[in-house]
Amino acid sequence: SLGNYIDEYGSSYTPPPxxxxxEPASCYTLGGDWDVNTYRAKGxxxxxxxxxxxxxVAGGQGSRLGYDGPKGCxxxxxxxxKPLFQLFAESIFKAQEKYGCVIxxxxxxxxxxxxxxxxxxxxNDCFGLDRGQIxxxxxGVMPSFDLxxxxxxxxxxxxxxxxxxxxxxxxxxxxVSGALDAMRAKGVEQLSxxxxxxxxxxxxxxxxx
Numbered sequence: 001s002l003g004n005y006i007d008e009y010g011s012s013y014t015p016p017p018x019x020x021x022x023e024p025a026s027c028y029t030l031g032g033d034w035d036v037n038t039y040r041a042k043g044x045x046x047x048x049x050x051x052x053x054x055x056x057v058a059g060g061q062g063s064r065l066g067y068d069g070p071k072g073c074x075x076x077x078x079x080x081x082k083p084l085f086q087l088f089a090e091s092i093f094k095a096q097e098k099y100g101c102v103i104x105x106x107x108x109x110x111x112x113x114x115x116x117x118x119x120x121x122x123x124n125d126c127f128g129l130d131r132g133q134i135x136x137x138x139x140g141v142m143p144s145f146d147l148x149x150x151x152x153x154x155x156x157x158x159x160x161x162x163x164x165x166x167x168x169x170x171x172x173x174x175x176v177s178g179a180l181d182a183m184r185a186k187g188v189e190q191l192s193x194x195x196x197x198x199x200x201x202x203x204x205x206x207x208x209x
Contacts, residue, residue, distance in 0.1 A: 013150075036207060043206025047099045051189040054092060054103060054203055055174070058085075058117065058196035059110030059139050059164050070113040072196040073120050085120065087199050089127035095204040103204065104186060106135045106179045110164045114138050137177030140165040167195075 046052050060071045067074045072085040082090075092103050109117045118136050121127070126134060141162040144153040155161040165172075170193075174180040183191075192208070194201040202208070 040207050043208065044099065046190060047095065047103070047204065047206060048101055050101050050103075050187050052103060052204070053183050053186075053188040053191055054088070054105045055170075055191045055193045056088065056105070056107045056196050057139075057167055057170055057193075058107050059113065060196065061113060070109070070117045070120065072107075072117065076199050083120075084196055084199055085117075086124070086127050088194075088196075088201075088203060089129050091203050093128050102130070102133055104133050104135065104183055104188060105129070106137070106174065106183065106191075108139050108170055108173055109136055110139050111141060112164075135177075135179045135182060137173060137179050139173045140169045140176075 056072075058070065058072045061067075062069055062071045062074045065071065065074050073083050075081045075083050076087070089105075092105060096103055107117065114136065121134065121136075122131070142165045144161040144163050145151065146153055153161040192203050192205070194203050
């Protein structure tokens with residue numbers, strides 16, 4: 001049974017020993033002939049061709065910010081009161097105007113905040129973006145375990161307690177939600193990945209691409 005499996009393997013697991021020696025990771029050093037303008041031109045070419053999309057991980061709540069709701073709905077600017085989602089949407093909108101293209105936007109939510117996030121966008125007319133270019137999908141969840149005993153936790157009698165599967169689950173969520181296939185069908189080749197709580201992220205940076 002699952003309980004016996006956890007008892008046998010979960011609580012008795014011994015992690016492997018660390019490697020005998022640890023060496024610095026290899027790195028690539030930019031040569032003196034690196035030309036930022038060359039890479040900027042290539043990145044701008046990709047954007048204009050519609051080969052770039054944005055991907056935001058936004059499954060968290062604003063609890064640590066003292067806000068009861070999805071973190072992306074939090075008004076991060078004390079000057080104009082704009083929420084995080086609006087800042088990102090406006091950056092995408094301006095990039096579309098500059099490069100003459102449509103930039104798809106995939107937003108990964110969680111079961112806890114999915115409906116509230118979608119409703120927030122729709123009640124604000126998607127901040128000027130077209131609703132069809134925004135894809136919302138939920139990240140996966142995993143059973144919760146007691147670290148001391150390895151036993152499964154219950155949210156209530158007969159119901160397993162679960163937690164979101166973290167940033168590592170983003171890749172699977174992109175695939176199983178159909179968002180990855182949808183973007184590929186639109187000709188997207190590169191994703192600009194950023195987290196919802198980083199208002200200073202340069203989300204459409206042609207040099208980065």
